[in-house]
Structure formats: structure tokens, C-alpha cells
Amino acid sequence: MTKKARQIVGAVDIGGTNVRTAVATPLGRILAKDRFPSRPQHSAEKLAERIIVSLQSLAHDIGADINQLSGLGCSVPGPLDRKLGVVRFSPHLDWHDVPLAALFYELLSVPFTMDDDANCAALGEAHLGAARKATNMVYVTISTGIGAGIVIDGRIYRGSHGLAGEVGHIPLERSGPQCACGNRGCFEALASGTAMGEQAREAYRSDIPTSLRNMVSSPDELTAEHVLAAADSGDVVSARIVAMTAVYVGAGLAMVASAFDPEMIVLGGGVIGHGNSLLERARNEFAKRAIAPLGELVLIAPAQLGDDSALIGAAFLASQDAEETGGMSAAAGRGGVHVH
Numbered sequence: 632m633t634k635k636a637r638q639i640v641g642a643v644d645i646g647g648t649n650v651r652t653a654v655a656t657p658l659g660r661i662l663a664k665d666r667f668p669s670r671p672q673h674s675a676e677k678l679a680e681r682i683i684v685s686l687q688s689l690a691h692d693i694g695a696d697i698n699q700l701s702g703l704g705c706s707v708p709g710p711l712d713r714k715l716g717v718v719r720f721s722p723h724l725d726w727h728d729v730p731l732a733a734l735f736y737e738l739l740s741v742p743f744t745m746d747d748d749a750n751c752a753a754l755g756e757a758h759l760g761a762a763r764k765a766t767n768m769v770y771v772t773i774s775t776g777i778g779a780g781i782v783i784d785g786r787i788y789r790g791s792h793g794l795a796g797e798v799g800h801i802p803l804e805r806s807g808p809q810c811a812c813g814n815r816g817c818f819e820a821l822a823s824g825t826a827m828g829e830q831a832r833e834a835y836r837s838d839i840p841t842s843l844r845n846m847v848s849s850p851d852e853l854t855a856e857h858v859l860a861a862a863d864s865g866d867v868v869s870a871r872i873v874a875m876t877a878v879y880v881g882a883g884l885a886m887v888a889s890a891f892d893p894e895m896i897v898l899g900g901g902v903i904g905h906g907n908s909l910l911e912r913a914r915n916e917f918a919k920r921a922i923a924p925l926g927e928l929v930l931i932a933p934a935q936l937g938d939d940s941a942l943i944g945a946a947f948l949a950s951q952d953a954e955e956t957g958g959m960s961a962a963a964g965r966g967g968v969h970v971h
């Protein structure tokens with residue numbers, strides 16, 4: 632069969648709720664894909680086994696075999712050690728120091744590589760999404776937190792300590808709200824979906840008139856989505872929260888633009904997906920705040936690949952790393968992780 636000669640890679644996107652798997656071309660075109668719940672009560676070992684079963688079935692669907700994969704790329708949430716192939720901490724999955732590369736290598740002898748979800752989504756958007764015509768781009772995700780992936784010359788830039796892209800902790804206000812990282816006034820503490828929800832709860836508990844009170848039975852239920860919807864239907868308090876959020880998003884993106892001078896900043900995450908009014912306002916703020924001429928030159932665009940950004944990025948990662956180093960399985964072995 633001529634099909635056996637074609638190059639394919641495996642891609643996995645492990646999220647807090649769902650796992651998505653795909654068999655793709657080395658250039659990120661998805662040939663077949665699958666999804667199933669990540670079920671945090673199951674161990675990482677069981678999840679890895681379930682992923683391999685899914686990839687086996689996808690490979691079969693396209694008339695191939697799982698052993699033909701030239702690499703396996705995986706997007707995971709949380710801080711990780713790429714050299715050792717270990718996921719340090721992932722709260723939604725309740726993972727602590729999970730040797731993911733070793734787990735996969737025991738199940739499947741193909742080069743394995745992984746990166747965090749923001750870096751994978753950045754790589755996907757850079758190659759096949761909103762920034763496919765750009766050489767240098769930054770992907771910024773604004774959801775419960777704020778994170779970023781930086782792509783320079785088509786490849787992820789990770790920095791000297793693997794922490795490049797931690798833009799959520801750019802300090803914007805010296806005495807701003809407390810951030811989960813321990814500092815005050817971080818970009819994330821001011822402009823994430825969590826920050827918007829917090830401001831909505833404050834408004835709910837005050838005596839200022841707001842339609843936010845009619846949307847939920849308890850202030851604890853308020854999220855950024857409520858704020859964006861209420862702002863769109865004319866609630867003054869919510870419109871003010873959106874406007875302030877946009878000021879901080881514009882300021883944060885101006886710092887990103889000054890640091891990297893990208894052709895494009897792509898915005899992803901639930902907060903942007905639900906609020907075009909926020910996107911427009913943030914663009915205006917960015918144009919005012921970024922140093923000339925970057926305010927005009929750097930395009931701010933929403934992500935285009937939806938739920939597939941990180942999955943497609945994981946496919947690219949698999950082909951890039953397999954080509955260069957034979958993947959992380961070898962590195963994981965050298966780093967002392969037990970692989971056999």
C-alpha cells in the first residue's frame with residue numbers, strides 16, 4: 632500500500648476537562664481526530680493508555696498503523712520540565728511531578744515531545760491560524776489566567792529558564808490586586824476572566840444599581856461571561872469593568888510588543904471569544920499605548936483555530952522535535968527518568 636509511505640505524526644491535547652487526540656501530517660493538517668473526558672480521578676498511567684488506544688484507532692481509520700508515527704507531540708497544562716519530560720504541577724488534573732515522557736515511551740517507541748498549552752496553541756496559530764503569514768508572533772490567552780507563547784522564526788522561544796511567555800505576571804500596578812503568584816498588580820490579577828469576575832462580585836455586593844444581580848442567585852456564580860453580556864446590554868457597571876479590563880489588556884500587550892516587536896499578537900481564551908467589545912477596546916488602548924510605530928504596525932487578531940490551536944501546535948512540535956533531536960524520549964532517559 633502506498634499509504635504506508637506517508638509521514639504522519641500523533642498529536643495530543645490534554646485539557647482539564649477533555650483530552651483531544653489526532654493523527655496529522657507533519658505540517659499540522661489533521662487527518663483524523665478524537666476526544667474523550669480527561670477524568671482526573673484516573674491516574675496519568677491510565678490516561679496515557681487511553682490516549683494510545685485512541686491514537687491506534689485513529690491511525691487505523693486512515694489506513695495506517697500507530698508505529699508509523701514519526702513523532703508524538705503533547706500539549707499539557709501547567710508548568711513542566713521539558714528536559715526531563717515531567718509535568719511539574721497541573722491543578723485541574725491533580726498531577727504532581729508526572730513523568731509523562733517516560734509513561735508514553737513505555738507504551739509507544741516513537742519520539743515523544745511535550746509543551747505547555749499556551750506554547751502549543753501559539754505554534755498552531757503561527758503555522759495554520761491567524762498568524763500563518765507572520766514569521767514572528769506572540770499568542771496571548773486571556774481566560775481564568777493570562778499566559779502566552781512566543782514564536783520566533785516559526786519556532787517556540789522558551790527563554791533561558793523555560794519561563795518565556797509568563798506575561799500574566801508582568802507587574803502593571805505597584806499596589807494592584809493580589810495575584811496567585813504572590814505579587815500584586817500583575818497583568819493577570821488585573822485583566823483575566825478571574826479578575827473580571829472578582830470586580831463583578833464587588834459590584835454585586837455594593838449598593839450600586841447593576842443588572843448583574845438579576846443574572847445569578849449568588850455573587851459567587853458571577854464570571855467574566857456575565858460581565859461581557861451585561862455590558863453589551865447596557866449595564867453601566869459592567870461596561871466600566873470591560874473598559875478597565877481593556878485598558879490593562881492594551882497596556883500588557885504594549886509591553887509584549889515592545890519586548891518582541893512581533894508582526895502580530897493573536898488573542899485566544901474564553902474572555903476574548905465571548906467579548907468582541909473587549910477586543911475592540913483593547914485594540915484601541917494598544918494603539919494608544921504601544922510605542923510608535925508599533926501601535927500601528929503590530930496587528931492584534933483573535934485566534935482562528937478554536938479548540939484545535941493546541942492540537943495542531945502539538946503536531947508541529949512533534950515534527951519539529953523529531954526532525955531535530957529524536958524527540959524528548961532520549962532526553963528523558965539521559966535525565967535519569969526511568970523509561971523501561
Ligand SMILES: [Zn+2]
Nearest residue numbers: 800810812817
Ligand atoms: Zn502574578
